[in-house]
Amino acid sequence: MKPTQRREPLRIVSREAPVEAPEIEKLRLESLLHDPVTGLTLHPFGDLKGERVANLGVIYVQLGRFAGVESLYGWELYDRILRVTAASLREDVPASPFAPGFLTMSFNGSDGVFVLFDLARRAPGKKGGTLESEAARLRLGVIRRLKQALGRSSVDLMHVHATALAVPDDPRVRPGRNVMRALAEASRLADARESGEKKSFVERLKAILSGRKLRAVFQPIVAVKTGQVLGYEALIRGPQDHELEMPDDLFAVARDGDLLLELESLCIETVFSSLPRVARGKRLFVNASSRLLTHSVFLDDRNLAEMKRAHGDVVLELSEKEVVFNYPAFREVVARLRAAGFGFAIDDAGSGYSGLESIVQLRPEYVKVAHTLVSGLQADRIKREIIGSLAALARRIDAELIAEGIEDPAELASLEDLGVPWGQGFLFGRPAARPVVLRPPAAKPARPRS
Amino acid sequence: MTPRVFVVDDDPAMVEAVMAVLVHDGFEVDGASDAAEALRIVLRNPPDLVVLDVNMPGLTGWEICDILRRQPRTAGLPVLFLTGRGEVADRITAMQVGGTDHLTKPFRAEDLRARARVLTGRSATKGVR
Numbered sequence: 001m002k003p004t005q006r007r008e009p010l011r012i013v014s015r016e017a018p019v020e021a022p023e024i025e026k027l028r029l030e031s032l033l034h035d036p037v038t039g040l041t042l043h044p045f046g047d048l049k050g051e052r053v054a055n056l057g058v059i060y061v062q063l064g065r066f067a068g069v070e071s072l073y074g075w076e077l078y079d080r081i082l083r084v085t086a087a088s089l090r091e092d093v094p095a096s097p098f099a100p101g102f103l104t105m106s107f108n109g110s111d112g113v114f115v116l117f118d119l120a121r122r123a124p125g126k127k128g129g130t131l132e133s134e135a136a137r138l139r140l141g142v143i144r145r146l147k148q149a150l151g152r153s154s155v156d157l158m159h160v161h162a163t164a165l166a167v168p169d170d171p172r173v174r175p176g177r178n179v180m181r182a183l184a185e186a187s188r189l190a191d192a193r194e195s196g197e198k199k200s201f202v203e204r205l206k207a208i209l210s211g212r213k214l215r216a217v218f219q220p221i222v223a224v225k226t227g228q229v230l231g232y233e234a235l236i237r238g239p240q241d242h243e244l245e246m247p248d249d250l251f252a253v254a255r256d257g258d259l260l261l262e263l264e265s266l267c268i269e270t271v272f273s274s275l276p277r278v279a280r281g282k283r284l285f286v287n288a289s290s291r292l293l294t295h296s297v298f299l300d301d302r303n304l305a306e307m308k309r310a311h312g313d314v315v316l317e318l319s320e321k322e323v324v325f326n327y328p329a330f331r332e333v334v335a336r337l338r339a340a341g342f343g344f345a346i347d348d349a350g351s352g353y354s355g356l357e358s359i360v361q362l363r364p365e366y367v368k369v370a371h372t373l374v375s376g377l378q379a380d381r382i383k384r385e386i387i388g389s390l391a392a393l394a395r396r397i398d399a400e401l402i403a404e405g406i407e408d409p410a411e412l413a414s415l416e417d418l419g420v421p422w423g424q425g426f427l428f429g430r431p432a433a434r435p436v437v438l439r440p441p442a443a444k445p446a447r448p449r450s
Numbered sequence: 451m452t453p454r455v456f457v458v459d460d461d462p463a464m465v466e467a468v469m470a471v472l473v474h475d476g477f478e479v480d481g482a483s484d485a486a487e488a489l490r491i492v493l494r495n496p497p498d499l500v501v502l503d504v505n506m507p508g509l510t511g512w513e514i515c516d517i518l519r520r521q522p523r524t525a526g527l528p529v530l531f532l533t534g535r536g537e538v539a540d541r542i543t544a545m546q547v548g549g550t551d552h553l554t555k556p557f558r559a560e561d562l563r564a565r566a567r568v569l570t571g572r573s574a575t576k577g578v579r
Contacts, residue, residue: 024486027517028509036516075546350538381551381565386541 037079038086040107044116044183045176047104052175056167057098057117059135060186061089061142064111064159064194072248074351074372081146081158082107088145089113092138097129098122112190114183119166135162159197163189202257205244209262213239216271217431218279221402224416224423227439230402231283233317233424234271235431264292272310276434284311285345285366290322293337294330304340315343315366320351323358334362345402350386356393367394369420371405378414387418453570457481458488458514459503459532464555468501468532471559472566485509489517496524498570501562502549504533504540512547519548528569532557
């Protein structure tokens with residue numbers, strides 16, 4: 001079977017062949033057996049039809065769990081990554097010398113794809129190509145297409161691994177179990193490879209921390225209607241062109257190496273020691289975790305006073321998911337920080353972890369709408385609906401809404417329609433050590449309303 | 451041509467209420483309170499819009515939407531979730547299974563009509579997935 005055939009519909013429903021009662025159960029089963037995003041089977045045995053495979057070849061392509069891409073960037077980006085990965089494999093597998101023996105391609109339901117071959121049916125004429133070199137070729141294809149499609153530095157850190165394994169049949173063993181063990185072994189090999197790489201990344205992070213090599217950049221937050229600047233969000237970068245340049249990557253590695261507090265402390269220090277002139281008269285938004293905020297070193301009166309001296313108008317941004325799980329624990333800390341003159345913002349609101357609970361509990365001055373909700377909102381009613389309810393809630397508790405990640409004039413226009421007062425994103429200016437505020441073309445003249 | 455709407459809710463009174471609102475606005479409306487039966491009808495003869503409850507015995511609205519998205523004839527069919535589940539997480543689930551829009555019960559007749567008009571006006575639109 002060719003890999004492209006896996007997406008075949010179950011059955012086309014037509015007027016001549018009405019779907020009868022048992023068919024609904026079948027559709028439901030098909031839904032359970034096939035991943036909707038990749039279109040791949042979740043259950044490879046179905047395609048093997050109970051046959052023994054004399055020499056089973058398994059290539060396993062795993063997207064690293066390291067960076068926790070889905071929880072960092074959201075399910076939509078992860079869906080795209082999975083789609084690109086599956087499409088890349090579908091395109092590259094037929095060119096393999098092992099293609100005549102292709103059996104099936106299955107998704108492990110989370111982060112890896114197995115490609116199964118009957119190695120005995122390898123193309124006789126085609127030279128070269130061991131199973132290992134095929135695994136490497138498929139891996140490079142996935143990485144190349146992910147970079148083309150996403151262009152993110154994080155693709156590097158996502159650690160696409162590929163392992164290859166040949167498993168001879170053993171007639172004493174049931175064929176299903178033989179296959180299952182082969183898949184488990186391939187994925188164990190990938191894990192081992194990943195953990196080796198993790199260690200080397202943690203070492204690189206340690207070097208950044210001890211060399212104090214972080215940089216702070218600042219992104220403007222502006223009124224969507226007038227372009228008036230409310231303030232700047234401080235963001236952290238690793239050394240330029242380093243694999244750990246982007247903050248998500250830094251934090252992913254820090255989480256793994258148990259270095260979060262060290263990283264975060266250095267972030268704060270870096271921000272307050274490199275404030276650009278433009279940020280001084282405006283509000284300064286600084287990201288903080290509940291872990292940091294409740295730590296005695298941070299809460300130390302001298303530390304707080306020093307921050308206040310460096311900048312008098314600081315808003316601490318807390319992620320929605322942090323607040324909901326930890327609020328009772330740091331209620332007092334929040335009160336103390338407020339008394340010391342710090343404001344609060346809920347970050348990533350509407351990313352779905354907590355409902356609106358965290359916002360009500362923290363009573364922040366600002367609510368920042370997650371960029372995943374902002375992206376493409378003009379074409380998505382459910383996103384607009386969620387932003388609308390965030391706006392209503394913000395009004396009730398006297399908080400102001402800031403939309404993050406605005407990149408497109410159409411998004412801006414939709415946000416204006418929804419009454420979102422503040423915005424942040426490439427359209428208004430990129431994060432930079434010396435930030436420049438842009439005036440988006442669509443924001444100036446009044447748009448003709450249909 | 452009059453846009454056709456199909457309403458699915460395990461509460462027959464709700465099906466009738468929604469039908470009444472939309473018929474009043476000139477839609478051709480059908481409905482069913484049995485989820486599996488509703489799915490059969492929609493698959494056999496796709497309408498221009500499906501109004502779908504979430505919590506139903508047998509099949510949930512999320513499962514129905516997921517199945518519709520996998521079938522070529524209904525992959526792009528607009529699905530409006532009309533449900534008591536209005537948490538942000540529920541709305542996100544609605545997007546994840548491919549829903550086109552979401553309205554929370556209790557709803558106002560004019561909200562439902564406005565959405566039905568927009569959604570049937572762009573019945574070629576794909577789901578969000």
